[in-house]
Amino acid sequence: MDSVMSLLASINWATPSWDLFIYLFFAIGALLYGFSLGRDRIIVILVSIYMALAVVGNAPLIDQVNLAFQLTENIVLRISLFLGVFVLLFFLLSRSALIKTIGENSAPGKWWQVILFSILQVGLLISITLSFLPAEVASAFSEQTRNIFISDYGRTAWLILPIILMALGPKTSKE
Numbered sequence: 001m002d003s004v005m006s007l008l009a010s011i012n013w014a015t016p017s018w019d020l021f022i023y024l025f026f027a028i029g030a031l032l033y034g035f036s037l038g039r040d041r042i043i044v045i046l047v048s049i050y051m052a053l054a055v056v057g058n059a060p061l062i063d064q065v066n067l068a069f070q071l072t073e074n075i076v077l078r079i080s081l082f083l084g085v086f087v088l089l090f091f092l093l094s095r096s097a098l099i100k101t102i103g104e105n106s107a108p109g110k111w112w113q114v115i116l117f118s119i120l121q122v123g124l125l126i127s128i129t130l131s132f133l134p135a136e137v138a139s140a141f142s143e144q145t146r147n148i149f150i151s152d153y154g155r156t157a158w159l160i161l162p163i164i165l166m167a168l169g170p171k172t173s174k175e
Contacts, residue, residue: 017142018140018141019141019142019144019145022126022130022141022145022149023145025122025126026119026122026123026126029118029122030115030118030119030121030122030123031115031118033118033121033122034114034115034117034118034119034121035114035118037118038114039110039113039114039117041094042114042117042118042121043117043166044090044093044094045090045121046117046120046121046124046162046166047093048086048089048090048093049086049121049124049125049128051085051089052082052083052085052086052089053082053128055085056078056081056082056085059081075132075133075134075137078132079129079132082128082129082132116165117162117165120158120161120162120165121162123149123158124158124159124162126149126158127149127150127154127155127158127159128158130149130150131150131155133150138150
């Protein structure tokens with residue numbers, strides 16, 4: 001709690017930083033987004049994020065496009081490709097049998113499940129997006145932001161915690 005209070009005290013509201021934008025996006029996105037979608041849709045989105053990360057992180061085509069256009073590591077291309085593959089996979093998976101195997105179609109889930117899943121999902125998206133940035137850009141963020149979202153420990157936590165919650169989390173009962 002003291003770290004949250006020190007974070008709030010250190011914010012310069014007159015000239016907001018990218019760190020403030022990230023934290024506001026994280027807080028507002030996790031709450032509003034989660035309650036508007038429900039637990040099962042969030043799980044489908046999480047699966048889509050993992051699949052998009054696997055494709056973008058391992059697709060040799062990206063390196064070939066960079067070489068063909070004589071680009072050095074193009075951040076915008078990698079982030080755009082990740083978001084594009086993520087959106088495409090979400091629409092394909094949400095219309096597939098996957099949503100029915102997860103649980104009741106569009107079941108809202110318990111309120112605490114929705115909050116946990118949405119926090120972990122938004123944190124994962126922020127962590128993945130920031131991981132695509134070059135080191136010199138990432139160093140402009142505060143140490144706290146780097147520790148939470150960009151560090152090896154932070155990225156590992158954001159990648160593993162949603163999987164643990166999906167595996168161990170209670171299911172909604174079918175009536």
